[in-house]
Amino acid sequence: xxxRVTGGVSSTGASSASSEAAEAARRAAEEARRAAEEARRxxxEAAEAAxxxxxxxxxxxGLQDAKKDPKVxxxxxxxxxxxxxxxxxxxxxxxxxxxxxxxxxxxxxxPATNTFRNALMKxxxxxxxxxxxxxxxxxxxxxxxxxxxxxxxxxxxxxAQTAATTAAKSPDEARTNLVDAKKAYDDAHKKTQELxxxxxxxxxxxxxxxxxxxxxxxxxEFRENHPDEFAAEEAAAKKLNDAxxxxxxxxxxxxxPDVAKESVDAAKSLGESSQAKGALExxxxxxxxKGPAGTAFEGLKDQIDEDVISPALTTASGQLLAxxxxxxxxxxxxxxxxxKPLVTLAKGGAAIKNGIQTIKAAxxxxxxxxxxxxxxxxxxxGTALAGVGVAFGLATATSDAKRGEWGNFVKDLAxxxxxxxxxxxxxxxxxxxxxxxxxxxxEKAAAFLSxxxxxxxxxxxxxxxxxxxxxxxxxxxxxxxxxxxGDAVAVVGAGLGTVLPxxxxxxxxxxxxxxxxxxxxxxxxxxxxxxxESEGILKxxxxxxxxxxxxxxxxxxxxxxxxDLGLSPAQIQDLAKRYPTIFDxxxxxxxxxxxxxxxxxxxxDAVGFxxxxxxxxxxxxxxxxxxxxxxxxxxxxxxxxxxSWRAYVQGRYPDAYAYAQQHAPDxxxxxxxxxxxxxxxxxxxxxxMDFPLVYARLCDKNKGDEAYTSExxxxxxxxxxxxxxxxxxxxNGLDMDRSGAKAALDAAVKTGVLSEADIQxxxxxxxxDAWHSxxxx
Numbered sequence: 069x070x071x072r073v074t075g076g077v078s079s080t081g082a083s084s085a086s087s088e089a090a091e092a093a094r095r096a097a098e099e100a101r102r103a104a105e106e107a108r109r110x111x112x113e114a115a116e117a118a119x120x121x122x123x124x125x126x127x128x129x130g131l132q133d134a135k136k137d138p139k140v141x142x143x144x145x146x147x148x149x150x151x152x153x154x155x156x157x158x159x160x161x162x163x164x165x166x167x168x169x170x171x172x173x174x175x176x177x178x179p180a181t182n183t184f185r186n187a188l189m190k191x192x193x194x195x196x197x198x199x200x201x202x203x204x205x206x207x208x209x210x211x212x213x214x215x216x217x218x219x220x221x222x223x224x225x226x227x228a229q230t231a232a233t234t235a236a237k238s239p240d241e242a243r244t245n246l247v248d249a250k251k252a253y254d255d256a257h258k259k260t261q262e263l264x265x266x267x268x269x270x271x272x273x274x275x276x277x278x279x280x281x282x283x284x285x286x287x288x289e290f291r292e293n294h295p296d297e298f299a300a301e302e303a304a305a306k307k308l309n310d311a312x313x314x315x316x317x318x319x320x321x322x323x324x325p326d327v328a329k330e331s332v333d334a335a336k337s338l339g340e341s342s343q344a345k346g347a348l349e350x351x352x353x354x355x356x357x358k359g360p361a362g363t364a365f366e367g368l369k370d371q372i373d374e375d376v377i378s379p380a381l382t383t384a385s386g387q388l389l390a391x392x393x394x395x396x397x398x399x400x401x402x403x404x405x406x407x408k409p410l411v412t413l414a415k416g417g418a419a420i421k422n423g424i425q426t427i428k429a430a431x432x433x434x435x436x437x438x439x440x441x442x443x444x445x446x447x448x449x450g451t452a453l454a455g456v457g458v459a460f461g462l463a464t465a466t467s468d469a470k471r472g473e474w475g476n477f478v479k480d481l482a483x484x485x486x487x488x489x490x491x492x493x494x495x496x497x498x499x500x501x502x503x504x505x506x507x508x509x510x511e512k513a514a515a516f517l518s519x520x521x522x523x524x525x526x527x528x529x530x531x532x533x534x535x536x537x538x539x540x541x542x543x544x545x546x547x548x549x550x551x552x553x554g555d556a557v558a559v560v561g562a563g564l565g566t567v568l569p570x571x572x573x574x575x576x577x578x579x580x581x582x583x584x585x586x587x588x589x590x591x592x593x594x595x596x597x598x599x600x601e602s603e604g605i606l607k608x609x610x611x612x613x614x615x616x617x618x619x620x621x622x623x624x625x626x627x628x629x630x631x632d633l634g635l636s637p638a639q640i641q642d643l644a645k646r647y648p649t650i651f652d653x654x655x656x657x658x659x660x661x662x663x664x665x666x667x668x669x670x671x672x673d674a675v676g677f678x679x680x681x682x683x684x685x686x687x688x689x690x691x692x693x694x695x696x697x698x699x700x701x702x703x704x705x706x707x708x709x710x711x712s713w714r715a716y717v718q719g720r721y722p723d724a725y726a727y728a729q730q731h732a733p734d735x736x737x738x739x740x741x742x743x744x745x746x747x748x749x750x751x752x753x754x755x756x757m758d759f760p761l762v763y764a765r766l767c768d769k770n771k772g773d774e775a776y777t778s779e780x781x782x783x784x785x786x787x788x789x790x791x792x793x794x795x796x797x798x799x800n801g802l803d804m805d806r807s808g809a810k811a812a813l814d815a816a817v818k819t820g821v822l823s824e825a826d827i828q829x830x831x832x833x834x835x836x837d838a839w840h841s842x843x844x845x
Contacts, residue, residue, distance in 0.1 A: 097161070097168040104154070104161035104174065111147070111154035118143040156608075159292040239320030242311070243327050249311035250334045253304040253341070259297045263290075270602045270620075276630030277619050277640040282609060289605045301341075308338050309346035318353060318360035328364045332371055339380030344501075345387060345406060347380040352409030369415040377414060378448035381407070382494045382549075385456040386501025389463055396431055396460035400424065403456075416449045423453030430457050431464060436477040443481060443491035451487050455494020455549075462499070462523035475526035482534035489540035493549025495527055500553040527553070611641070618644040622651035632661045633674040647678060649689045659692035662700075666713035667724070668732030676731070680724035681717075688721070707747035739775040746779035760796040761805055768808025774815035777808075781816035791835050798838035809842050 121143040162172040236242035267290050271283060278286060291298060311317065312334050321328040331354065339347035351372055354365045365372065384406070388399035404424055411417040423442055430438045436458060443454035458478060465471040482492040503524065531537050540546045599621045606616035619626065619641070629635045629643070643650060650657045660678065669677040681688040699712040714735075718725040729736045735744075753762045763784075767777040784790040797809045816822040831839045839845075 094168050094170070097164040097170055097173075100157075100161040100164040101173045104157040107150070107154040107157035108174075111150040114143070114147040114150045118147040155295070156292055159295060163288070236314050236316040239316050239323070239327075242314045242316035243320045243324075243330070245311040245314065246308075246317055246327075246330060246334055249304070249308040250330070250337065253301070253308045253337055256297070256301040256304040257337070257341070260301045263294050263297055266598055267291075270598065273622070273624060273626075274602070274619055275624070275627040276635070277626035277637055277644070279637045282611075282637070285609050286605055289608050290601075293601065293605070305338065305341040305343045308334060308341070309343040312338055312350050313346055313353070315360055318364075321354070321364040322360065322362045325364070328361070328368060332365070332368055332376065335372070335376040336379070339376050340383055342383075342387070342501075344380040344383035347376055348384055348406050348410070351377055351380075352407075352413060355413035356409065373414055373416040374448045377410065377416065377420075378452040379497075381420075381449070381452045382456060382497045383501050385459065386498040386503075389460065389498070389502040394463050396464045400427060400431065400460060416447065419445070419447060419449040420453070423450065423457075427453065427457035427460060430461055434461070434465075434470065436461055436474050439477070439491075440481075443487055444484070448490070451490040452494050454481070454491040455496075456498050458491070458495045459498035459502070459523075462495075462526060463502075465523070468522070471522055471526045475530040478527055478530040479534050482531050482537035485536075486540050486546075489537050489546045490549075492531060492534070492537060493546040495549075496531070496553035497549040499523060499527060500549075524553075612645055614648065615641050615644045618648040618651045623654050623657075625651045625654065625657040628654075628657060628661055633664055634670045635674060636671075639672065639675050642675065643678065647682065647689070649687070650678075652689075655693050655696070656689040659696045660689055662696065662709075663692050663713050663717055666710035667717060667728035668735040669728060673731045677724055677727055680727040681721050683723045684721035691720070707744065707751050711744060711748065742773050742775035743779045746776045747783070750780055750783050760793050761801060763793070764797050764801055764805035764808040764812075766808070767812040768804045771808065771811035771815075774819055777812040778815040778819040778821045781812050782821045785816075785821065791830060791833065794830070794842055795835040795838045798841050806842055810844070813843060 118140070121140045158174045162174055165172050236245055267287065270290075271278075271286065274283075274286070312331065317327070317331060321331055331350075335347045335350050335354075338344065338350070353359050354361050355369065355372065357363050357366070381403075385399065385403055388402050389396060392398040392402070407420050407424070411421045414420065426438050426442045430436055439454045439457045439461075442450050442457070444450075458474060458481070462471060462474045465474055478492055478495055481488040481495075537546075603616050603620035606620060607613055611619075622644075626640050629640050635643070650660055660681070663681070664674045664677050667677060678688075681692075685691050695716060699716060700709055714725070714728075717728070734740060749766055750763070753759050753766075756762055763780050767780055770776045781790060784793050794809065794813075797805050801809065813822070813827075817824065817827065827839070827843070830836065831845070833839075
């Protein structure tokens with residue numbers, strides 16, 4: 069399980085608490101390092117034992133037969149398992165060190181499993197003469213880097229050193245370097261994007277079955293399973309930055325239009341990467357007519373504005389916010405310096421200058437409204453900068469009230485058409501990039517992320533509550549921002565080891581978005597592999613093995629159980645443990661849900677109801693699924709459907725019916741029966757031409773039953789027809805119809821369906837005369 073380092077600082081004794089937290093983090097880092105060192109030693113020994121077994125078998129049986137030797141297979145299996153365990157222990161130790169503000173004790177570029185496979189799992193070669201490999205590249209297994217003291221609390225993590233790309237000697241070589249770097253980055257980015265989509269898909273499926281803390285832990289465990297892919301993307305982005313900003317490349321673009329187009333395409337990728345600042349710097353050099361490229365990019369200014377500068381502004385701003393420890397003013401100052409060449413050179417230079425000035429004004433006043441016009445000014449630059457301004461504003465807000473103002477502004481943006489949705493997505497991308505970078509650095513990371521966490525929650529809730537934001541999720545400039553934000557939320561939460569308020573919805577939402585728009589289509593074989601990985605992660609987290617298997621291989625039952633029955637993660641996991649059949653297929657779970665809802669069961673009462681069902685028939689889920697088509701009918705009479713479910717439960721599951729009577733008294737008894745009868749009569753006559761008269765006459769016939777007659781008023785109030793009903797009866801009804809309508813309205817007041825204030829409002833409305841006439845007031 070992933071090591072978690074958490075800490076809090078109270079309003080008093082902050083220094084002492086900080087020291088205690090630092091010491092606790094240091095001890096956790098040291099403990100994790102020792103555990104990793106032992107795991108790496110055992111993995112090394114197992115690898116050597118596997119090699120000896122192969123060599124010995126090869127001498128007596130030959131290479132091909134040696135591969136099938138049971139001793140070799142067993143040794144290989146054990147070595148692989150220990151190598152995987154060592155890799156995870158290494159990652160946990162590195163994470164613990166970063167959380168403690170110390171350098172990573174182990175290099176991340178030589179993961180155990182890959183080295184093992186490369187060194188030992190080849191199909192040919194003389195094993196007897198091969199030198200014994202070190203799985204971890206360092207004979208001093210687990211040793212801390214030079215100068216590292218476990219007792220110290222250094223400011224930053226060790227940074228993996230990568231060889232800088234050698235500057236090209238010629239324009240042709242520079243172009244070749246760019247093409248190679250672009251392909252390497254695209255390949256690496258595609259792999260990490262697929263991993264993120266898989267992660268989000270699984271989070272969406274598991275949904276409410278996991279607590280927020282478990283979701284965060286799930287994310288970290290998932291990423292620890294794929295360290296190579298995420299590290300490769302970072303390294304590839306750096307190489308792409310070096311290749312793009314090579315002066316020789318600008319010379320090549322001057323003499324070859326194809327190189328100019330290739331450069332723009334590469335800059336677009338770089339502008340959405342962790343090296344986005346490099347894309348802005350490149351744009352300033354590329355657009356300078358007095359620079360090495362001359363006027364090579366003159367005809368590409370529009371494309372550079374929209375496809376390079378706009379996304380790079382958003383991503384780079386997040387980087388600057390993280391690098392400045394949340395100081396938005398300092399980040400804005402640096403952004404101003406970076407974009408200064410673009411103000412005079414880019415086609416959208418005036419928009420950039422105006423945007424930065426508007427952000428400055430919004431930050432100084434604490435009022436987000438100046439950014440509204442910026443978001444509506446047209447063009448991607450305006451919406452990108454508006455989003456940056458809001459993100460900076462949220463980062464500087466120091467109170468819930470002030471964050472609420474910015475959050476309401478985000479909600480308004482998300483509801484104001486495509487440009488507003490793009491601006492809201494820019495907010496998410498800026499914060500997401502800031503959080504992602506901060507979570508990976510040890511320098512003051514915990515303090516910064518703690519301050520940033522409320523901003524994540526505000527944005528998540530604001531977007532979730534927006535009515536029209538989802539209408540634009542198929543726009544890459546919107547959906548991409550949501551995905552980046554969702555990924556970062558999980559990383560930030562896992563890095564902090566705390567629950568971020570309000571972000572669970574958006575993490576799940578990202579997965580649902582991807583599913584809805586085809587972000588990840590997997591075949592049965594790939595889905596099975598993904599489910600198996602999910603099961604393994606849940607077990608690593610400490611989830612019960614049976615529960616892990618049930619949830620990982622299920623469908624969307626957790627979402628349904630939460631939404632329809634109000635079950636908590638603990639209750640869903642409890643059902644998964646004791647009644648896994650409910651999770652075998654969507655229909656099985658839904659049948660149980662329908663029966664429970666019809667009997668008024670919610671929360672823990674629903675769990676008790678399921679327990680009572682099991683007493684009547686251990687295979688209750690299959691039984692309920694079998695009768696569901698007959699009970700549900702065509703779905704046009706929900707009250708009759710619920711009534712049929714209750715009747716079926718009463719006849720076949722008396723214990724469950726008795727339990728429901730005890731825990732949902734509003735659905736049972738004389739008044740409840742009257743309301744249910746009224747609901748059935750209301751629905752059965754809803755399609756008749758003169759249904760208002762039928763309703764009135766039924767009420768007149770049952771005027772002594774206030775529960776019955778007031779339910780008609782309740783249903784019409786809910787569907788918005790009550791005012792028209794009164795007008796229709798006043799204009800077309802006979803004496804008995806008017807009598808029935810009045811009796812029903814009087815009963816509605818007595819039973820609380822209508823208040824006197826409601827009556828007065830109707831009387832003062834457009835049909836007030838009809839209300840006065842029917843009620844005789």
